[in-house]
Amino acid sequence: MGKISGFLKAVVSEMRKVSWPKRKELTRYTIVVLTTVVFMAIFFGVTDLGISTFMEWYLAL
Template sequence: MANISGFFGNVVSEMRKVSWPKRKELTRYTVIVLSTVVIMAVFFAVIDLGISEAFRWFLKL
């Protein structure tokens, strides 16, 4: 049991050393991540649509 309490004590100690981002940085990083996810989703949706249409066209021949 001493090992578990020592572990959590070390976790708390290390978490106090963490440099957390400021609100402005966090907002900026969140916008970057969300916009990247949206751009990649649109990109792959367009690629998927193109491949699907190519297969439909190929199967009609």
């Protein structure tokens, strides 16, 4: 039990040292991440569609 309580005390101590982002920063970071995810999903979706279409055309020859 002593090891667990010591670990939890250390975690609490370290969490107090963390510099948490302000609301404005957090909102900006969230928008950047979501925009990046949407862009990458569209990019890979279009790439997959292009490769699939090409392979269907190539195999139909």
